[in-house]
Amino acid sequence: MKRWKLFLPLAFFLILCVLLYKGLFLENKTELPSALLNNPLPTFQLTTLGNPEQTVTREDVTGEVFLLNVWGSWCPTCRAEHPYLLGLQEQGVRIIGLNYKDDRTEAQQWLRHGGDPYQFNIFDPQGKLGLDLGVYGSPETFLVDKAGVIRYKHVGVVDNRVWQETLKPRYDALQKEAAP
Amino acid sequence: MNPELGLFALILATCLAILQSVAPLFGSYSGRLPWMAAGKWLAAGQFVFVLLSFICLVVAFLTDDFTVSYVANNSNSLLPDIYKLTATWAGHEGSLLLWILTLAGWGMMVSVRCDKLPPELSARVLSVLGMVSVGFLLFILVTSNPFARILPFPPQDGADLNPLLQDVGMIFHPPVLYMGYVGFAVVFAFAIAALLGGQLDSAWARWVRPWTTAAWCFLTLGISLGSWWAYYELGWGGWWFWDPVENASLMPWLAGTALMHSLAVTEKRGLFKSWTLLLAIATFSLSLFGTFLVRSGVLTSVHAFASDPERGMFILAYLMVVVGASLALFAVRAPQMGSRITFSLLSRETLLLVNNILLAVSCATVLLGTMFPLLVDALDLGMISVGPPYFNALFVPQVLLLGLALGIGILLNWKSGSFSKLLHQVRWIALVSALGGVAFALFYAERFIVSEALAMAVVLWLVLTAGRDILDKTRNARQKMSFMASLQKLPASYLGMHLAHLGLALTIIGAAMTSGYSLQRDLRMSPGDTAWLGQYQFRFDGVTQMQGPNYVTNIGIITILDDQQQPIAVLQPEKRVYSVRGMPMTEAGIDPGLTRDLYVALGEPLGDDSWAVRLHVKPYVRLIWLGSIFMALGGLLAVCDKRYRIRLKKNKTNLKPGIALGGQV
Structure with missing residues (x-):
């Protein structure tokens, strides 16, 4: 065997380490990339999950403060988050779902079975809106203000701690802002 | 006082581990037998102190010592005692301590069994195990002290154990899995020792094979326990989700399987030596890598512990040192391991090579799938999810x-x-x-x-x-x-x-x-409703509410009848709400059978006494886990082979048959 070939595993490992190192700091992905922060929600034209005939656009969702929750029935972590969202809905928090890269029937089944915390769901099977939003992976939750501007983004599960410590204070503050 | 004792024992264990990683290695190069022999006692001492520390943490849990922040975050006075015990390894800090305990345990077993090895080899093996230990002990001491106190104002009661973890699966899954993960540290240490000594013969392979197979058996059982647990506890009816953390345990399993087969060739034919060494390093590196994935929060997962970049940095640095140094050593020393034995294209060697290549490729496939979202993200190529x-x-x-x-x-x-x-x-x-x-x-x-x-x-x-x-x-x-x-x-x-x-x-x-x-139906059912699925009829008999020790539960009653209207089973799926965290949990009702599982999960109440219900018929799903039990038993049988024992008899005076696996290895 050529000697240099024996260094290949080491080289491969070092590349992996660089990746992991970058990954560690990407992990502060609860912070939104500055490009999208305080920018308006991208425009889109998609159907709702419940009804393939009904189109929904940016204008249909904006106007009030809401959480845009990116999820998919294929995503175990989203399921872990699901019960908590149901609790938030009961407290009157407005949550709109972005059903991301999913199968319509499976997603509908899952909501029927696990409960539906969403006011309605935007169905995004190709991940178009997800791409515009810069979705890393599900679940992600965007906080959008009354003017339709993205004010905050949380990556990962929304649980009691995340809600109480980061999302709720911002959500409450945005509620008090005057409508445009 | 007790938590301080635990911390103190941990610090002492670290000191012993540092000595263990230096003294025998130094002895092996300077030819000083007493220094080499010291490794044995240091490994035993390290194990004793880590065990003491672990017991201190267990005591803190059993006595509801909520001044300890880790206990306060993971336990509650209402928690049943058995879960107070398992809560010890439910969070990052405690599970890390369990990991260290397992490592020290394997080190102790090696030290007990190493008398028959050449003294240089056993000294180096113990030194390498000591170095691995030092890293983890420093990690826990520097970033994740499980004994940290909340003083002067401790909480009145604890935040409770995550309800998902309040389950019998939690008793066995982590310890068995860790036995597997960490067990590969032994063959890793042997590989490094062989590279240091520049010698690898079939005797070496014969020493290593039982250790590798034993670790592999544990890992096999650990993974399948996890799969079985997810199947009945998460209530989704699936048994494998390709979740990053599941992948993290599958990768060392695949590499370890390849290693077992490659070792067979090395022992029988003196071939594939470099390849065996590389696989030994890769298998343990993948175990470490799995630890990194779970504990750094790089990837989101149902298993992830609270993420913390500081911890991530520490493990990454540790990975760099351990794996980087091993691979560098491999690159420099492997050429000495060459062999000139030939074999024909149609031979068992070739087919085992094919086996190794396939396993390595599948391991790479899983690695790529797990890392791809991160890769694409890091290169700013957009966002891709791999499912x-x-x-x-x-x-x-x-x-x-x-x-x-x-x-x-x-x-x-x-x-x-x-x-x-x-x-x-x-x-x-x-x-x-x-x-x-x-x-x-x-x-x-x-x-x-x-x-x-x-x-x-x-x-x-x-x-x-x-x-x-x-x-x-x-x-x-x-x-x-x-x-x-x-x-x-x-x-x-x-x-x-x-x-x-x-x-x-x-x-x-x-x-x-x-x-x-598999068959599946999602239904809205009111009391008295029936539904057919395959040849089974499911009758919903309503829901009753009950009070558990630390939760309130709605128990659904579903009777299953066959096509002659004879009852087969009465299932009781539950929807629990755990009082302290207010967290709802699904407990599936399962009628297990070798040829099929009948699986029922209770969804949300839909008003008027009707409920969302999910019914599954899963044919032969038990064989998945039965098969892995067979694999583990097969491994155990191989470990027990007389071939490994004949050599032990000569040293019978030194054996302590009581030591767990030791009696058979």
């Missing part, structure tokens, strides 16, 4: 190819096989397998599924070739004695091999049948 379709499309064909190679491999001879003999052996088997697979898929269900036909053909192929091999091997003996008696004449490791391969066949059946022929 089960990717893994199923790539992983499943690799497993089937592996099955094909396996059937040929066991029939071939070492060194050089005969093509005409092979053809004679397999022509009928190949035909029967192919026809059998097609016939099965045609007649089992109305719809013909190609992948099911392929899977069943591979299963038949596996079983029939194994049967053929056993018949060939017992041919002479059978003329004098019964078949069973002639089986007992065969070496235990040979029988273990076939048992484990049979386990693989069972697991393939289970996975194929479950993914191809």
